[in-house]
Amino acid sequence: MKQFAVTVAGVFVALLLFFVGIPLILIILAAGAAQPATTPSHAVLALDLRKGLPDQDASGPFGFITQRGASVLSIAQNLRRAEKDDKIKAVFVRLPEGGVAPAAADELRLAFKHFRAAGKPVIVHSQGLYPAGVVVSTYMLGASADELWMQPGASFQATGMASEDLFFKRFFDRYGVTANYERRAEYKTAVNPYLYDDYTPAHRQEQLSWMTSIYQTAVATAAADRGKNPAALRAVIEAGPYTAAQALAAGLIDKLGQVKDAENAALARAGKGAKLVEFEDYAAGGVIARQGHTGAAIAVISGEGPISTGPGGGGDLLSPQSSISSDETAKAFYDAIEDKDVKAIVFRVSSPGGSDTASEQILAAVRAAKAAGKPVVVSMGTYAASGGYWVASEASSIIAEPTTLTGSIGVYGGKLAVGEALARFGVDVRQLGVGGDFSSAYAMSSNFSPTQRAAFARMIDQVYEEFLIRVSTGRKLPLERVREIAKGRVWTGAQAKQLGLVDQLGGFYDALDKAKALAGLTGKDVRLKVFPARKTFLESLRLALGASGESARVLGTAAYLIDAPEAQAAIGELSAARMRASGANVLADRPLR
Numbered sequence: 001m002k003q004f005a006v007t008v009a010g011v012f013v014a015l016l017l018f019f020v021g022i023p024l025i026l027i028i029l030a031a032g033a034a035q036p037a038t039t040p041s042h043a044v045l046a047l048d049l050r051k052g053l054p055d056q057d058a059s060g061p062f063g064f065i066t067q068r069g070a071s072v073l074s075i076a077q078n079l080r081r082a083e084k085d086d087k088i089k090a091v092f093v094r095l096p097e098g099g100v101a102p103a104a105a106d107e108l109r110l111a112f113k114h115f116r117a118a119g120k121p122v123i124v125h126s127q128g129l130y131p132a133g134v135v136v137s138t139y140m141l142g143a144s145a146d147e148l149w150m151q152p153g154a155s156f157q158a159t160g161m162a163s164e165d166l167f168f169k170r171f172f173d174r175y176g177v178t179a180n181y182e183r184r185a186e187y188k189t190a191v192n193p194y195l196y197d198d199y200t201p202a203h204r205q206e207q208l209s210w211m212t213s214i215y216q217t218a219v220a221t222a223a224a225d226r227g228k229n230p231a232a233l234r235a236v237i238e239a240g241p242y243t244a245a246q247a248l249a250a251g252l253i254d255k256l257g258q259v260k261d262a263e264n265a266a267l268a269r270a271g272k273g274a275k276l277v278e279f280e281d282y283a284a285g286g287v288i289a290r291q292g293h294t295g296a297a298i299a300v301i302s303g304e305g306p307i308s309t310g311p312g313g314g315g316d317l318l319s320p321q322s323s324i325s326s327d328e329t330a331k332a333f334y335d336a337i338e339d340k341d342v343k344a345i346v347f348r349v350s351s352p353g354g355s356d357t358a359s360e361q362i363l364a365a366v367r368a369a370k371a372a373g374k375p376v377v378v379s380m381g382t383y384a385a386s387g388g389y390w391v392a393s394e395a396s397s398i399i400a401e402p403t404t405l406t407g408s409i410g411v412y413g414g415k416l417a418v419g420e421a422l423a424r425f426g427v428d429v430r431q432l433g434v435g436g437d438f439s440s441a442y443a444m445s446s447n448f449s450p451t452q453r454a455a456f457a458r459m460i461d462q463v464y465e466e467f468l469i470r471v472s473t474g475r476k477l478p479l480e481r482v483r484e485i486a487k488g489r490v491w492t493g494a495q496a497k498q499l500g501l502v503d504q505l506g507g508f509y510d511a512l513d514k515a516k517a518l519a520g521l522t523g524k525d526v527r528l529k530v531f532p533a534r535k536t537f538l539e540s541l542r543l544a545l546g547a548s549g550e551s552a553r554v555l556g557t558a559a560y561l562i563d564a565p566e567a568q569a570a571i572g573e574l575s576a577a578r579m580r581a582s583g584a585n586v587l588a589d590r591p592l593r
Helices: 003-035 072-083 102-117 135-143 168-176 201-226 231-238 244-249 259-270 279-283 327-338 355-372 419-423 452-473 479-485 493-499 508-518 535-547 551-561 565-579
Strands: 043-048 088-094 122-127 147-150 176-186 275-278 297-304 342-351 376-385 397-401 405-407 409-416 491-493 529-530
Touching: 003 135, 043 072, 043 259, 043 279, 072 088, 072 102, 072 279, 072 508, 088 102, 088 259, 088 376, 088 508, 102 122, 102 419, 102 508, 122 135, 122 259, 147 244, 147 259, 168 176, 176 231, 176 279, 176 452, 201 231, 201 491, 201 493, 259 275, 275 279, 297 327, 297 508, 327 355, 327 529, 355 376, 355 452, 376 508, 397 493, 405 493, 409 452, 409 508, 452 493, 491 493
Parallel strands: 043 088, 043 275, 088 122, 122 147, 297 342, 297 529, 342 376, 376 397, 376 405
Antiparallel strands: 176 409, 405 491
């Protein structure tokens, strides 16, 4: 009966995919086949940052559909291309009302300033700055433009930086849920909300530390760009909130006007007959600005999201979520090693962490590249923490933005025991098993036994010790010094540089320059070569569906096509469960929870 139901469901999904999915795919293919419009002789790039801002372009099979806006790297790379394009005269930017990730704002600020240094203006418009996320970083980005406009009547609320966490300890105590977790060490705070009802001293110290670093960096940078004293600008900011008119009077912005007014100002700067060109349309002409097409090359390998073992290319068919596959990323390194044109590698990392074994697989590939005489320079994005730092720890050089969140050199793992809680609602969990005592360690019904906890603690200790050794070896720091600055603590890029965890502050192009210097290519015509090579649409489709047509992936496709929220939620939960089962939680830690 069960097999019959599965067969019927498979037939239904196949028919649905044929009659709904195939026409949709054909429409997409037809649209993609259309030739992009010719760029007018006087053009202004229209960049809308309100659409979302991933660090890198989506790598999933259908990422080009689900990714709404341009990525940080795409913007930086295509602005470099636009600098040399005589048809592009200016950039018009729409700021989001909430927060841009601090390191993303740092990278885009560098891109804006480099574009302006080429004699081309950047005009930015805001419809208000509201305290959602790190809004002070959004203001910093706007302050780097030639002109920062704000809509009349809008609100300027970038008055500081705040964070809020939920603590579940009292709730768990009330309903019989017990948190069984081990962590190394006290600053590894991802599971603190399960263990306590308030911030521990270490948790409070860590969070205030990186928040203060980000805030001070944003204010100081904005002050430098606007020619103001940092202390004076901070005093003005903190005296808010302001209306747009008050912000203008306080010197925080340059002009008042509607979106169309700022747009017209940008077009006027571009010259008579200038027209707007959507940034995404322009970017379609070249993802990475190339310097030459033959000869020496710098490989660019990118990774964004949690780190996990596996071949990559899986997941939900239309999911915009990114992840770093250890197989795919390691293979990219080995392919770059085999490529005789590649002289060095830039590894762009934006990851909160993940599986320790997956991280070690990628780090082994980094070592292999160095052993082959190809320097590896890590460029850190929004964060490169926990497993994200593990994969970077032995690179030839590490470059981070001042507000990148990195470090988190620590480990945690465990489970929630919910047996008592379920029993209160009439749900009884029973278990059977054979073999050793540890075979039932991850049962959800009960706490770790003393022997299970001791064994689990030994595993956590071992992973933590291995992590410390990687950092000590890669950064050439005494092991005891690494123990002092590790403890699971999150640092900003600026703090990490002072501690010796990174070598330089800067963005992607600073990493590229460093890679060229280490490879002895300074001043030479060098092209960029992306690994792995971008897949064609049909290759992505075949990879997504799988040779065996895995039912879960097909069902995921159908769920998205028929827009069933219940099905999407179920698929998402299954995906999360699969990630947990793979051991990805061992090092995973999102500092910006």
